[in-house]
Amino acid sequence: MSRLCRWGTLISTTWDTQESGAFCRIISVVSFSQIYAQDQVIAQLRRAIVEDQVGHAFLFYGPEGIGKRTTALAFAMALNCEDAAARAGGDSCGQCRSCRLIAVGNHPDIRVFTPETTGGKTVIPIDAIRTKVGEHPAHPLPLREDAALKPMEGRCKVYIIDPANRPGLQEDAGNALLLTLEEPPPHVVIILVSSRPTAMLPTLVSRCRPLRFTLAPRPEVVRALEVLETLAPEQVTAIAGLASGRIGWALAAATHPRILEVRQALLQEVDRLLPSGRKAALRLAECLHTLAASNGDAAVEGEETKTKNSADRIARRQLPELLDILASWWRDLLLTVLGQPASRMNVDFLPQLDRQGARLSAIQLQDGLHTIMRAKRLIERNANIDLTLEWMWMQLLP
Numbered sequence: 001m002s003r004l005c006r007w008g009t010l011i012s013t014t015w016d017t018q019e020s021g022a023f024c025r026i027i028s029v030v031s032f033s034q035i036y037a038q039d040q041v042i043a044q045l046r047r048a049i050v051e052d053q054v055g056h057a058f059l060f061y062g063p064e065g066i067g068k069r070t071t072a073l074a075f076a077m078a079l080n081c082e083d084a085a086a087r088a089g090g091d092s093c094g095q096c097r098s099c100r101l102i103a104v105g106n107h108p109d110i111r112v113f114t115p116e117t118t119g120g121k122t123v124i125p126i127d128a129i130r131t132k133v134g135e136h137p138a139h140p141l142p143l144r145e146d147a148a149l150k151p152m153e154g155r156c157k158v159y160i161i162d163p164a165n166r167p168g169l170q171e172d173a174g175n176a177l178l179l180t181l182e183e184p185p186p187h188v189v190i191i192l193v194s195s196r197p198t199a200m201l202p203t204l205v206s207r208c209r210p211l212r213f214t215l216a217p218r219p220e221v222v223r224a225l226e227v228l229e230t231l232a233p234e235q236v237t238a239i240a241g242l243a244s245g246r247i248g249w250a251l252a253a254a255t256h257p258r259i260l261e262v263r264q265a266l267l268q269e270v271d272r273l274l275p276s277g278r279k280a281a282l283r284l285a286e287c288l289h290t291l292a293a294s295n296g297d298a299a300v301e302g303e304e305t306k307t308k309n310s311a312d313r314i315a316r317r318q319l320p321e322l323l324d325i326l327a328s329w330w331r332d333l334l335l336t337v338l339g340q341p342a343s344r345m346n347v348d349f350l351p352q353l354d355r356q357g358a359r360l361s362a363i364q365l366q367d368g369l370h371t372i373m374r375a376k377r378l379i380e381r382n383a384n385i386d387l388t389l390e391w392m393w394m395q396l397l398p
């Protein structure tokens, strides 16, 4: 497990994130040839390298957990690889000094900017992008000042901003970034990453070359899981079903059982308490909050996990993922009620879904899905966790 230094130079072989959905955010640095199901995007990036027509600003967009950040790092590796033959093919060698430094998260010219918690908000702050007038520059240098300097090791500097949309990237930080995007130094490549490009500043979007990442077909997810050679066939089927095309999520779930344990605990509790109706709202809200705050990140967070603030910070990061799991349950209940049981996702809970589905109407379930998605958005926008979860369960329970 890695730990991000402030705004990004890294230490370790996997890259994790400060953004929401951290259950599914374990990212290894690989070359293009090892990335699944994004052939179109990768073909375009390779062509740009081979033809020496790499632009200065890219927008990688598409759903969470499908390889946007992994591809951004693979691109950074290919751009800086010292092996001429690998570069001629538009990929990296994975062996040279530059590739090795990037793989261990220690290349001085490659930086990933992710949100940090300041003043109760989890955002990429403006001082990550530029130094305020009259202040001493921070260390490491904010993006704009750093971009003005020549690369220390590599051929070019690569900055990855993830997420590049609000609320993770604040408006003032986005505006400061815009100035660099308008006049990028020749040795700089900026990659904006977003699962919600509609929540980005339109001026940022318009200055980037957009590349859309897509969900993988289920056979491709199965193939990626089988290559691990660590799972029984029924585990492969179950994880591939739950992944809904998100290969990154599937690989993280396969290698970190905690993700599946948390899902199991949540769905069991929902199944147990749902028949109690609104009386169970508080307990379910508490259960969600506790599960989200008690993830297995202790090694990363260290002593910090003991403070309430950091527990809340972890909870806020994990809750969107848990709410997605809850939404998958509600969607399955709706499919049960609508008579389409074959399309259900939570295949290991079919008797429970049949039993619960018999008690609810399609309209109630549709409204419930909207409520869960609204709660997810509220939490991503820094709303109070307990109040939001209690409100959500009061709406959801009959």
Ligand SMILES: [Zn+2]
Residues within 6 Å of the ligand: 080, 081, 082, 083, 086, 092, 093, 094, 095, 096, 097, 098, 099
């Ligand atoms: Zn290399």
